[in-house]
Amino acid sequence: MPSATALPVVRGACGHDCPDTCSWLVEVEDGHAKRLFGDPDHPFTRGTLCAKVNHYLERVYHPDRVLRPLRRVGAKGSGQFEPTTWDDALAEIAARWTEISATSGPEAILPYSSAGNQGMIQMSSLDRRLWAVLGFSQLDRNICGEVAVAGLAATQGSGLGIDPEEIIHSRYIVLWGTNTIVTNLHLWPVIAAARSRGARVVVVDPIRTRTAEQADWHLPLRPASDAMLILGMMHVIIRDGLVDRDYIDRYALGYESLVEHVKSFPPERVAAATDLSATDIELFAREYATTTPALLRPLIGIEHHRNGGMMFRTLACLPILTGAWRHRGGGLARSTGALQYSTLNHAGVVMSQELRSHARTLNMRDLGNDLLSSTLAPPIRSLCVYNCNPAVSVPNQPRIIAGLQRPDLFTVVHDLFITETARFADLVLPATSQIESLDLVPAWGHHYLSLNQPAIPPVGESVSNTEFIRRLAKALGRTEPWLYDSDETLVRTALDSRHPWLAGITFERLLAEGSIRLNHERDWRPFAKGGFPTPSGKAHLWSEELQQMGIDPLPVPGSVRQAQAGELQLISGKTLHYMNTSYSHIARHRHREGQLFIELHPADAAARGIRHGNLVQVANEQGSIVAECRHSERVRPGIAWMPFGSLQDAQGHSRSVNVLTPEEPTDWGGGSGFYDTFIHVTPAL
Ligand SMILES: Nc1nc2c(c(=O)[nH]1)N[C@H]1C(S)=C(S)[C@@H](COP(=O)(O)OP(=O)(O)OC[C@H]3O[C@@H](n4cnc5c(=O)[nH]c(N)nc54)[C@H](O)[C@@H]3O)O[C@H]1N2
């Protein structure tokens, strides 16, 4: 724990793509960060960080960090680079992009970014302005969250949910497809506090995760059968008269159709389709409907299936039927991201009113296909990657690598490390870490808005994302002054909103306090009295919008692919010591995660003659990978699990599970069915 210290302390906030957005303090001496620790006074951070960010300064000062611009000298993918200067690198980019724009049109250039840094200013600000004014291809960023929001919105108009801190008032907490203890650690104390006040914690997850192990009840259902389970719950809830009829009559549409519809989902049918027992389905439905307040907490698990939209849409029907939204601590809590953004002037930050791009939009999921397409017009001739490591995080890695290998593709990567994507770059440009740049960080897991102040100057020649954009704009000869706005101007623009929840939250206060809770009453129940942001103002148990989209207007199980004979379904999840693809470049974290492995149920392993510790070939039509097999009862028969991120195989090569995942589109929301991956596992020769 921090003690009184003579060193100056700078307030900041973690920028990783994680719901917790921790507030941290950095002790600085002579421009050097000596210590970084969780703010003990922050109500959500509570003075602790995580297995990754506890070692953040190692990342900042790591000897492998890219500190100068690099130009490729070896073959693409060989990872051989020589130092160059910013001036030369920028001149080369400007020349190439000018030539490509002139001959193929600006859409032949694809800026490709995600939430590697999820501070608002470093994630989406000047970059969006510059790409729009240049007419470069736009990117549909849908790998995380979009499907969930689209699914929830079909029922309740948006992804809005309660303040996660309000979960302390819940008495029935369902962690639905989320591994809280690994991925959302700082919510766990809230859940533990609710539990000590009598709450029951249920985990719905095909895998017996660390979180499932800590729960009062784990329901290990068949993957992607969640909508089926919920239809069975609704059958029981309606059959047994456990609905809140008054809430439904006032605030929902389509109840009568739903009543008829769910009659055909009795627990016995649902049991067969979910691999849960009819008794458990009955019990779960009754406990959920009769314990008040009841809270559903999903994050990402169910959106990474092809029926992800429908699963979220169906989940959102539950608190409508029971009127759980009325009760303090009841309803549903997923991301607070859109809510935080709605209080801020992000439109001003990206100048969305002034700069309407008419350029085509490409789906980030289809990167490999698009790079290799012979019909895409114009073809992608240049990629500019930042805040993302698609060679590891995007499905169908073999196709992405083949695309990145194209000799005619001009690839620029701005990152802190030579990532798997950067290995294929023509130019690698050094990026700052979070303690080297200013940002405003809205959280997607709580209601505190944080300012991240730079604690030290940029290390080496690294620059922040916004400075990278300013340098590009200058090299391209742009003269619009708003392409050169400072980070502070951008933060002030974001805060320039009349939203009542931002009242009194100024740049100056953020400078002094670091992180401030949005200005609203604690007991905030968004849908206690309806007010759903749908066209009708009501929740849609039957949805006309879905019907118009050619999708079933009622909640349905959705299109689920089952494993064929001999196949296993492969789920891949977040790891404790990595942040998505990040930290695998640091030995401490790589060693903690260890050798690449796959978990198989002992029965599935025995049927294939595979012993615990054997090397196995994991293959499908996308690709193949060799991993160490672990027998594990964490997985159900028919399911295999691999960690997401880069781990080393027995030969010491970094490998990612996305060698095996297909670009399987989701039903709506534009996302990717990462977990609808089917594999064959055989002993490695
Ligand atoms: N199989 C499988 N695949 C998945 C998932 C899964 O569960 N299973 N999860 C999916 C999900 S939910 C997500 S969100 C994605 C995440 O995928 P990515 O967004 O690609 O992953 P990250 O590792 O979070 O960040 C990418 C890069 O951003 C860089 N970065 C960080 N800060 C900065 C900065 O300030 N400037 C610049 N220029 N770069 C920076 C990091 O060093 C890192 O290399 O992966 C998805 N892919």
Ligand SMILES: Nc1nc2c(c(=O)[nH]1)N[C@H]1C(S)=C(S)[C@@H](COP(=O)(O)OP(=O)(O)OC[C@H]3O[C@@H](n4cnc5c(=O)[nH]c(N)nc54)[C@H](O)[C@@H]3O)O[C@H]1N2
């Ligand atoms: N330590 C650490 N923390 C992280 C990250 C990280 O990489 N490392 N990544 C961050 C990011 S980008 C995100 S989006 C969040 C994600 O946070 P979570 O959503 O908690 O992360 P996942 O591990 O993807 O957990 C999804 C869970 O859904 C389960 N699941 C898979 N299929 C199904 C299904 O069909 N039904 C049900 N009910 N469950 C299913 C999986 O087994 C898994 O346990 O975590 C963030 N926090």
Ligand SMILES: [Mo]
């Ligand atoms: Mo994510």
